[in-house]
Structure formats: structure tokens, C-alpha cells
Amino acid sequence: MEKETFSNHQVASLMNEHFIAIKVDREEHPDVDNAYMDFIMETKGNGGWPLNCILMPDGKPLYAGTYFKPIEWMQLLNRFRNLHDQHPESLVDFSRQYLQHSLELSQKTKKGDFNFIGSFSEWSYFLDIKNGGIPTFVNATAGTTVLGAFDPIDEIAVITEKYNIWLHVDGAYCGSVIFSDKYKHLIKGVERSDSFSYNAHKMLGTPLTCSIILVNDKKQMHESFSNEADYLYQTDGDDFNLGKTSFQCGRRNDALKFWTLWKSVGAEGLEKIIDQQFELATVARDYVSTHKDYTLYSFDDSISICFNYKNIDPMLLCTTLYEHQITVVGFGSFNEDTFVRLVTINANNSKQDILNFFKVLEEFVENHSTLLNEKLVLGAEV
Numbered sequence: 001m002e003k004e005t006f007s008n009h010q011v012a013s014l015m016n017e018h019f020i021a022i023k024v025d026r027e028e029h030p031d032v033d034n035a036y037m038d039f040i041m042e043t044k045g046n047g048g049w050p051l052n053c054i055l056m057p058d059g060k061p062l063y064a065g066t067y068f069k070p071i072e073w074m075q076l077l078n079r080f081r082n083l084h085d086q087h088p089e090s091l092v093d094f095s096r097q098y099l100q101h102s103l104e105l106s107q108k109t110k111k112g113d114f115n116f117i118g119s120f121s122e123w124s125y126f127l128d129i130k131n132g133g134i135p136t137f138v139n140a141t142a143g144t145t146v147l148g149a150f151d152p153i154d155e156i157a158v159i160t161e162k163y164n165i166w167l168h169v170d171g172a173y174c175g176s177v178i179f180s181d182k183y184k185h186l187i188k189g190v191e192r193s194d195s196f197s198y199n200a201h202k203m204l205g206t207p208l209t210c211s212i213i214l215v216n217d218k219k220q221m222h223e224s225f226s227n228e229a230d231y232l233y234q235t236d237g238d239d240f241n242l243g244k245t246s247f248q249c250g251r252r253n254d255a256l257k258f259w260t261l262w263k264s265v266g267a268e269g270l271e272k273i274i275d276q277q278f279e280l281a282t283v284a285r286d287y288v289s290t291h292k293d294y295t296l297y298s299f300d301d302s303i304s305i306c307f308n309y310k311n312i313d314p315m316l317l318c319t320t321l322y323e324h325q326i327t328v329v330g331f332g333s334f335n336e337d338t339f340v341r342l343v344t345i346n347a348n349n350s351k352q353d354i355l356n357f358f359k360v361l362e363e364f365v366e367n368h369s370t371l372l373n374e375k376l377v378l379g380a381e382v
């Protein structure tokens, strides 16, 4: 890049006129390299060298990337130059927010989960517009599919409210925490969203499918889904023509599954279901973190307990357990890590069942010691 881009005359004059160029030798200053590598990992999910960053005068990062051809680098520099001229406050806000957020993150977690604020922020909103895009909606997740992580809805809502962007909260996996006094803080700010969905067929255990979507104003459902179909909709008011406010005509009765559950166990019963899952998760997380043969990958507030045991290839371990009809447990990946993923979503389980899971797993490995050295070869017998 030094030869192709930085030695280019046009690039050099743009950089000299509007930026201060600093070159860091990463062997001399691994601390500087590490700090900005963390930034690129968090905002993009992967990083590498050459590592190029655009910074505030005080060193706070705004943007990071790896290799840029002259034209790409100039386009990027010009975008930041324009942002700086037209919306300097957005750059200051973003750099402050990022720093605060990464401090909180490093206090909370051992490994950096890809977190929303790092990837979506005021400046990416501006970059979308500069690139000719129109931001339509922002999706925050309450319970990411693999790690069960929660996006900070309140922080995201500050940005979506400011720019009047639709905010959806995807709580398909863990949005049902709304029924628990103890855990609903995980979706704090959900009332600021425009739409919120959760699947009662996940944490609440109703039969499939039972997906629920809530919107602030019911006319939004009507405007999104309604079609003229006089041959179908023949009642007076559309309140009873549920096909006019939902994705599929035939889905309306899905609500019955949730209604009967709620009627039978009450709001207290729903709360117990949720709390039990978090309690089981705590049992599993405590077990993994206090036994030296295990490595933990999960957060505190998650019902997905992700771990590895004795460095065994997790795909091999899960597949072998399944093929020997011992137990069914899945695996998942995040960034460069792959791990066993135990989901404590069955509230009928007891603490003893969870501890028993680990006992069964350990005994199995003891009796199949070849697992310790093998890699998964699809179709191969262990």
C-alpha cells in the first residue's frame, strides 16, 4: 500500500492538506497496534495489516480498514473530510461513545462479542447517506442466535430517534425476558422501539410456530400487510380480519398457543419459566468456569453456555455424542472460535439435569480417549 497508494501524488497532497499522517512501527509500538486492532475487530469483525485508521486529533478512532487502493483511500478521506466540515459534532459524539462503550465491554467480557454500537453509529448513518443509501430500519437483537447476547437498546434508540429511523427489536430467541421482573432489564429501552418480536415457541416453550410481533401503532400492521380480498374478509371491522394485519392469512390462530399458555400458568408462571432458564444457565456457567478442563465463551446474562472441553474439536465431540446416542447438543462459532453450545431453554430441567449433562460428557470422553487427538472427518467412525 505504501508504494501503490501513499506514494501516489494525488493521495499524498490530499492527506497533507487535510490530515496529519502518522506511521507507526508495530514492533516498536505494539500497544498502539493492539488498541487500534481491537477497534477494527469490534467494528468489522475481522482485521489485519496494513492497518489504516482515521482518528480524532486526540487519538480516538473513527474508522479502520486494511488495504485501500488509491481511489478507495481518497474516497474515504473525502468522506471524512466532508463529515468533518458539515457535521463535526457527529465525529466527536461517535468517538466518545465508542470509547465509553469499549471500556464497558472490556469490563464485562473476556472476549469481545461483536456489539451493535461498534458497527452502527452516527457516522455509519452519514456514510450510508453519502454513499447514496437510505437508512430504513435498524435491527437490535435481544438474544443473538449463537451467544445469546443482548444489544443495548437504550443506546441504539438515542440514534434512531435522532434520525427518525425505524427501530426493530428482534427478540425471537430471548425477547420473552419481558415476562420476568428479574431479567427484563436486559431489554431496557424496548418501549422506545417501533416494533418488537419474540417467539413464544422458544423460551416459553409453546408448540411451533408462535411468533409474536408488537408495534406501537396497529395501523402500521395494516399498512404493511393489508390486501383487498372481499372474497375473504367479510366482517364489518378489520379488527376481526386478522389476515389484514399479519403476514399470512392462516397464521392468526398461532396466537391461541400463547393465549392458552398464559391463561393456564398466568403471568407468574411465565416469569418462572424464564427465571428457571437463567438459573440453569448460571449452574452451567459456574460449572464450566470452575472446572479447569473447560474454556468458557459466554456472557453472564445468556442462556447459551458456550464452552470447550479439554480442547476437543467441538464439532467432533457433538457429532460423536449424537452418533453414539448419548445426548444431543449443538456447536456454534463466533469469530475465530468454535465451541459446544448448551442452551438451557428447557425450564423443565433441574439443576441436577444440567450437572448430569457434564458428568455424562466427561465419562464419555474418558471412555473415548481418541477424541482428544482427533479432528472431525465427515462420515468417519471414531
Ligand SMILES: Cc1ncc(COP(=O)(O)O)c(C=O)c1O
Pocket (backbone or CB within 6 Å): 141, 143, 144, 145, 170, 171, 172, 173, 199, 211
Ligand atoms: C435472533 C433470532 N432471530 C430470528 C430467528 C428466527 O426465528 P423464527 O424463524 O422461528 O421466527 C431466530 C431463530 O433462532 C433467532 O435466533
